[in-house]
Amino acid sequence: METQVFKVPDSFKKDFKYTFCPGCDHGIAIRLVGEVMDELGIRENTIAATSIGCSVTIYDFLDMDSIEAPHGRALAVATGVKRANPDKFVFTYSGDGDFASIGIAESLHTALRGESISSICINNTTYGMTGGQLGPTTLMGQITTTSPTGRNVEYYGYPVKIAEHIALCDGTAFSARVSLDTIANIKKAKQAIKKAFEVQLQGLGFGFVEILSTCPTNWHMSPEQAHERVRNEMMPVFVPGVYKDVTNI
Amino acid sequence: MSRIVIDSSKCKACYLCIKECPKNLIRVSDKTNKLGDRVVEFSDPDGLCLGCALCATRCPDLAITEVYKG
Numbered sequence: 220m221e222t223q224v225f226k227v228p229d230s231f232k233k234d235f236k237y238t239f240c241p242g243c244d245h246g247i248a249i250r251l252v253g254e255v256m257d258e259l260g261i262r263e264n265t266i267a268a269t270s271i272g273c274s275v276t277i278y279d280f281l282d283m284d285s286i287e288a289p290h291g292r293a294l295a296v297a298t299g300v301k302r303a304n305p306d307k308f309v310f311t312y313s314g315d316g317d318f319a320s321i322g323i324a325e326s327l328h329t330a331l332r333g334e335s336i337s338s339i340c341i342n343n344t345t346y347g348m349t350g351g352q353l354g355p356t357t358l359m360g361q362i363t364t365t366s367p368t369g370r371n372v373e374y375y376g377y378p379v380k381i382a383e384h385i386a387l388c389d390g391t392a393f394s395a396r397v398s399l400d401t402i403a404n405i406k407k408a409k410q411a412i413k414k415a416f417e418v419q420l421q422g423l424g425f426g427f428v429e430i431l432s433t434c435p436t437n438w439h440m441s442p443e444q445a446h447e448r449v450r451n452e453m454m455p456v457f458v459p460g461v462y463k464d465v466t467n468i
Numbered sequence: 469m470s471r472i473v474i475d476s477s478k479c480k481a482c483y484l485c486i487k488e489c490p491k492n493l494i495r496v497s498d499k500t501n502k503l504g505d506r507v508v509e510f511s512d513p514d515g516l517c518l519g520c521a522l523c524a525t526r527c528p529d530l531a532i533t534e535v536y537k538g
Contacts, residue, residue, distance in 0.1 A: 221538030225521040227530055237529045242482035246528035402525050442482040
């Protein structure tokens with residue numbers, strides 16, 4: 220007698236096929252979103268506001284309603300959707316460039332207003348879709364196509380620590396940073412996504428998860444080396460953890 | 469007997485699953501995908517698979533579509 224212990228989440232479209240580069244952690248993050256949507260039974264009631272970048276393709280894979288926002292404005296559009304349809308579950312899925320560079324005003328103010336929205340930000344320290352330019356989260360010394368000598372303070376300033384900034388906002392109910400470099404961390408990431416979704420369902424405020432992810436193509440690394448880099452270079456700067464959780468005070 | 473199901477059409481040959489398997493039951497096959505990369509295959513003649521689903525949890529392309537524990 221065999222029991223099924225893993226399956227493609229029901230929230231996925233039947234004929235989906237990921238279009239990400241080999242080894243890209245976006246696929247894992249989207250699978251976790253699908254699994255959480257299955258567990259909470261919210262797929263039929265969900266509207267996603269999507270970003271610009273590799274993360275936009277989430278609506279090609281998950282069988283849900285979605286609305287395309289201009290670059291960086293996913294949370295502004297999500298605010299409108301949620302206020303017009305308070306019964307719907309509304310979430311955004313964006314990259315660090317979308318969330319924390321061009322859209323940092325919209326993102327921070329959504330958290331400050333305490334909108335009942337869940338948001339996921341994929342942090343891979345670069346602009347993946349457009350060819351690996353310097354982004355807001357690019358690490359010090361990191362070489363990108365627009366920082367050929369490495370990021371330095373004098374010219375580029377410091378990387379933004381998104382989860383900490385969101386946690387400082389009074390309207391935030393949950394803010395965490397997770398990683399996908401090991402199986403244990405993937406399981407923790409799923410718990411964090413679930414929590415960020417649950418605070419919206421409970422009407423507690425803004426739920427946020429920053430996911431440390433890889434971009435093997437633009438980092439010029441193998442998928443395995445990319446996970447090593449997440450562990451050795453990213454996690455000491457972007458420290459994983461729960462930075463705010465109003466349900467746990 | 470535990471087993472996994474691999475959808476070769478989704479495999480992009482990143483080989484992350486090979487390192488993840490505690491019993492080394494996943495290997496590079498002779499079959500290629502559309503890009504010419506050699507996809508992985510599951511080989512378990514001795515019935516060693518634990519059904520732990522570590523490979524499926526790691527696979528970034530959901531190419532390991534089902535895991536059965538028996």
